[in-house]
Amino acid sequence: MPPSQQHASAGRRQQSPVDKSYLELFFDNFVSPVFRYTFGVFGHAMSSLQPLFGLALAFGVLFFGVQWALVSVQSGLTAALSPVCLIPGSSYVVPFCASMGSDESRADFEGLLHAQSGLEDILDSAKEYTTLPATIKDSELAIRDLRTLVKHSQLPSRNQLELEFDYFIETAGEASADLSKFNSKIGAMVDRIIISNTWTRNVLDGLAAKEASRGAIDHVYNAFASPFVAPPKTLQELIHDQYVAHIGSNTKEISTLIEHAVALLSILQNLDARLDTIWYIAVSDDATITKDQEELLAQLWTKLGGNNSKVKKYNRHLRLLRDISSYRKQALKHVTETLLKLSEIQNELENLAEGVAAPEVLGYREGLPITYHLDLIDKGVERLSDARGESKRVESEAYRNLVRGRGDPKELPAPAVTVTAKAK
Numbered sequence: 001m002p003p004s005q006q007h008a009s010a011g012r013r014q015q016s017p018v019d020k021s022y023l024e025l026f027f028d029n030f031v032s033p034v035f036r037y038t039f040g041v042f043g044h045a046m047s048s049l050q051p052l053f054g055l056a057l058a059f060g061v062l063f064f065g066v067q068w069a070l071v072s073v074q075s076g077l078t079a080a081l082s083p084v085c086l087i088p089g090s091s092y093v094v095p096f097c098a099s100m101g102s103d104e105s106r107a108d109f110e111g112l113l114h115a116q117s118g119l120e121d122i123l124d125s126a127k128e129y130t131t132l133p134a135t136i137k138d139s140e141l142a143i144r145d146l147r148t149l150v151k152h153s154q155l156p157s158r159n160q161l162e163l164e165f166d167y168f169i170e171t172a173g174e175a176s177a178d179l180s181k182f183n184s185k186i187g188a189m190v191d192r193i194i195i196s197n198t199w200t201r202n203v204l205d206g207l208a209a210k211e212a213s214r215g216a217i218d219h220v221y222n223a224f225a226s227p228f229v230a231p232p233k234t235l236q237e238l239i240h241d242q243y244v245a246h247i248g249s250n251t252k253e254i255s256t257l258i259e260h261a262v263a264l265l266s267i268l269q270n271l272d273a274r275l276d277t278i279w280y281i282a283v284s285d286d287a288t289i290t291k292d293q294e295e296l297l298a299q300l301w302t303k304l305g306g307n308n309s310k311v312k313k314y315n316r317h318l319r320l321l322r323d324i325s326s327y328r329k330q331a332l333k334h335v336t337e338t339l340l341k342l343s344e345i346q347n348e349l350e351n352l353a354e355g356v357a358a359p360e361v362l363g364y365r366e367g368l369p370i371t372y373h374l375d376l377i378d379k380g381v382e383r384l385s386d387a388r389g390e391s392k393r394v395e396s397e398a399y400r401n402l403v404r405g406r407g408d409p410k411e412l413p414a415p416a417v418t419v420t421a422k423a424k
Contacts, residue, residue, distance in 0.1 A: 107236075107243035108352055109373045113380035115348035116197075116250065119190050120387040122341050126186050127391055129334045130398040133180035136327050140172045157281050164281065168274040175267045179331055182264050186338070187395075189253050190388050194381055196253075200246045201377040204239060208371070211235045239373065251349045254342055261339040268332045275328075 046053075147165035150158050233241070 107240045107373065109243065109246075109376045111348070111352050112243070112247060112250070113197075113376055115345050115352065116193060116380060116384065118341050118345045118348075119193065120383060122186060122338055123190060123387045123391040125337060125341075126183060126334070127394040129179075129183065129330065130395050131401075132327065132331055132334065133176045133183070136172060136176040136179065136331065139327060140169055140176065143169055143172065155282075161278065161281050164274060164278050168271070168278060171267060171271045171274055175264070175271055175328075175331065178260075178264045178267055179335075182260055182335065182338075185257055185260055187388065187391060189257050190384060190391075192253055193250055194384050194388065196246060196249045197377055197381045197384070200242055201374060201381065203242050204373055204377070207235060207238050207242075208374075247349055247353050251346065251353065254346045254349065258339065258342050258346065261335055261342060265332070265335050265339060268328065268335060271328055272332075 143165065147162060147169065150161045150165060155161060
């Protein structure tokens with residue numbers, strides 16, 4: 001080894017003991033005293049607080065012990081007295097049985113889906129009125145031409161009649177547009193309810209999978225931890241929560257459509273009032289005009305020259321004007337029947353919602369497997385989907401016929417229609 005390297009190695013060996021002695025001095029004279037002082041203060045504080053900690057621990061053990069005992073006694077009494085509560089009249093003798101109640105609530109998906117089945121009737125009825133908005137729109141064009149004839153007629157009240165026809169045309173156009181929107185909203189509402197049913201089905205399926213994945217350790221832990229922490233919700237409680245959410249969603253959809261139906265009904269009734277006013281003015285001007293309001297517009301068309309040789313091509317207008325009262329009644333019948341059916345569904349949902357808070361007081365009924373609810377929802381979705389599919393098919397076919405027959409008469413058959421209200 002060269003002399004220079006030997007000298008460097010010797011220097012490093014000489015520095016190591018010195019460096020080590022500095023570290024020992026720093027640890028012995030600073031770090032160690034600080035730690036001893038800190039732990040000494042902490043130990044003295046803990047020693048002074050020892051009686052308080054002991055007292056708190058004693059109270060804690062006593063409190064949770066009593067709570068544990070109460071839960072155990074309550075569970076034992078529930079299991080022991082449940083058979084006794086099955087005896088008729090036991091609730092009058094044993095107060096415990098009165099608190100249990102014999103009509104414990106559960107998630108009544110069967111009743112919910114039965115209420116929803118009314119939507120199938122609404123879809124089936126709406127198929128008959130698919131092209132009604134377009135027909136009313138065509139009638140509006142005929143009324144515009146009739147207004148022109150009135151404007152240039154010799155009727156004493158032609159100016160007032162022209163004004164009333166303006167109101168009538170405006171109301172008829174609004175009725176046609178809103179009726180078309182109403183028919184679309186019926187389909188959209190059913191689509192959203194189908195989605196809601198599918199969503200609920202997926203949630204319940206997830207709850208079933210989660211419940212199946214719980215092992216014995218989870219059950220033991222929950223049993224021991226129940227006096228100290230709030231226990232997790234049971235499967236029946238989770239099913240009930242989803243049931244409540246489902247009712248709320250469907251009720252909101254039904255209520256929204258009812259509001260639209262009421263507004264549309266008001267427009268159709270206003271249309272009827274406009275026609276009454278036109279009839280009153282026309283009869284006052286000419287006593288020979290028919291007393292039958294359903295023939296009023298057609299007779300005005302004929303009387304004012306709508307059927308002369310120059311306008312023979314407007315014979316279709318005559319048919320539309322003759323039948324416009326029937327179209328109005330058909331629209332009124334459609335909206336009224338739909339509104340009544342929606343109100344029935346809403347009432348059923350409200351009756352189901354009355355029991356929403358009951359399980360929180362009376363308890364949750366066990367014994368209905370989650371597969372029972374899943375099967376019910378599957379059947380309900382299948383029925384609604386089939387009805388909605390048929391409704392879409394009829395609607396598409398009707399609109400294709402309208403497009404293909406654009407130049408042909410598009411008026412609907414106009415049978416006599418009587419609108420009756422349900423007896424209260």
